[in-house]
Amino acid sequence: MASLSNRITDMLDIEYPIILAGMSPVAEWEIAAAVSEAGGLGVLGAAGMTPDEISESVRKIRDYTSKPFGVDILLPNATASLADLARESRDGGDPNAKPELPQEYxxxxxxxxxxxxxxxPGPADPPKDEAWQRLSTAERQNAQVQQIIDDDVPVFASGLGNPAQYVDAFHNNGTKVIGLVGNVKNARRIRDGGADVVVAQGTEAGGHTGRIGTMALVPQVVDAVSPLPVVAAGGIADGRGLAAALALGAEGVWCGTVFLATKEAHLDQELKERVIDAVDEDTIIxxxxxxxxxxxxxxxxxxxWEQSDMHALPMGAQGAVAEPTQRAARKAGRIDLIRNAGGQAAGLVTEQLSAQDVVKAMAAQAEEVLDRIPSGALTS
Ligand SMILES: Cc1cc2nc3c(=O)[nH]c(=O)nc-3n(C[C@H](O)[C@H](O)[C@H](O)COP(=O)(O)O)c2cc1C
Structure with a gap:
């Protein structure tokens, strides 16, 4: 039987080179713990969490499994809140300008x-943690990172941006650093910033995604950052995808969509069923x-939205356009209007499984595919 052990399994101390993407808010502690316990690496999607929430989730993962796991946050290099936009739109910049959504939105x-x-739905309830909401994006990131360090999390992943400024602090703490990219230029940046692993994510992926397809991107990133290990992402939902990723020179896979409909995923059942029903053409950027x-x-x-031809506001402010529509839809029970980030591999998700079943089936099928290669069965 072919072995799936390689530098990634050694470095991360896992059985299979299968990593649960740190999807916020779908990858909460339950699914992260289940994937790690099954022999992959579960990654908590902590982008929207306060430091206390991260710490509590980490404690729950550790109560469930003694195996390694990771925590993922976003490190966007440019965001603008509504308050920033309001200040910019007034000459001279009034620091007390009231944040207002432009009328067209x-x-x-x-x-x-x-x-x-x-x-x-009217105005939203005041946030539970107002002090946290008042912090700048950079202050929040620093606080999240500090908590991840304080909690001795084995693996850190950044889904957007470059973790370079935090790499030394993580390494001093024994934490491995993963950076996600969608093109070769950013892959080099992440390598130069000192990360231990680059995830090359193709446009097929669910969630924030770039323009290059996985098949073309992965080998280019492998060539660009070698000898740094590369993990493939985007459109990988079974053992055939894992075997293909290994053939492209990647040493593991980072998967989101295939886990969306699992029992442990933190997602409305109706949205899970929508993923199961979706076919190849049912996603849109x-x-x-x-x-x-x-x-x-x-x-x-x-x-x-797409028919309106409107331009989106910058990250940070655009949330204020969509958020009230999501609250209104929830109040009315219109779950079909709720955000359901998912990738082109949704067409490969046809039933509700446990996260463990997904990991085990993917590993077993990859081993089977790899076993067939020397016999020539793939080309006969
Ligand atoms: C619902 C959802 C939420 C996501 N949220 C994040 C996130 O918070 N941080 C991150 O690094 N990536 C996030 N992603 C992207 C994934 O990390 C990953 O790159 C992608 O799911 C891989 O492609 P696949 O969906 O085809 O498996 C998200 C993806 C989905 C589907």
Whole structure:
């Protein structure tokens, strides 16, 4: 039987080179713990978590499994809050300017309420942790990173941006660092910043994604950052995908979509079923939700946004466009209008499994595919 052991399994101290993508808010502690316990690496999607929430989740993962795991946050290099935009739009910059959504976006929200017969949900409840919300993006990132270090998390992953400024602190703590990229230029940046692993993510991927397909991207990134190990992402949902990634020179896979419909994923059952029902053409890239290009399972709200020809606000501010529409949809029970980030591999997800079943089946099928290669069966 072919072995799946390699530098990635050795470095991360795992059985299979299968990594659960740190999907926020889908990859909470339950699925991260289950994937690690099954022999892969579970990664907590902590982008939206406060340091206390990260610490609590890490404690729960450790209660469930003694195996290694990771924590993923986003390190975007440019975001702008509504307050920033309001300040910019006033000459001289008024630091006390009231954050207001530009009128055309308010009108778009009204169109959404009318089109889907939703009630305007009014202002959101004050956030649970107001002090946390008031921090700048950089202050929040620093606090999240400090918590990950304080909790001695074995693996850190950044889904956007470059972890370079934190690499020494992580390494001094014995934490491995993974950086996610969608092109060769950023792969070199991540390597130069000192990361231990580069994840090359193709456009097929669910969530924030770039323009290059996995098949073309992975070998180019392998060539660019060698001898640094590369992990492939985007469109990989079974053992055939894992074997193909290894053939491209990657040493592991970072998978999101295949885990979306699992029992442990933190996602509405209706949205899990939508992933199961989705076929290859059922995803679309949109800036509606975050201001950055994000691949989602299609829904009528995205259709309305795309048909509007509106430009998205920068990451950080665009959330204020989509957020009230999501609250309105939830109040009305219109789960079909809720964000459902997912990739082209959704067409390969046909039933609800446990996270353990996904990991074990992917490993077993990859071993079987690799076993067939020397016999020539792949070409006969
Ligand atoms: C629902 C969802 C949420 C995601 N959130 C994050 C995130 O918070 N941080 C991150 O690094 N990547 C995030 N991603 C992207 C994944 O890390 C990963 O690159 C992608 O899912 C891999 O492609 P696949 O979906 O085809 O398996 C998300 C993906 C999905 C589907």
């Amino acid at each position: 308010v009108q778009f929200q009204q169109r959404v309420y009318e089109a889907f017969d939703l009630a305007d 949109t800036r509606l939700y975050s201001g950055k290009t994000m691949r989602n399972i299609k829904n009528p709200l995205i259709d309305l």
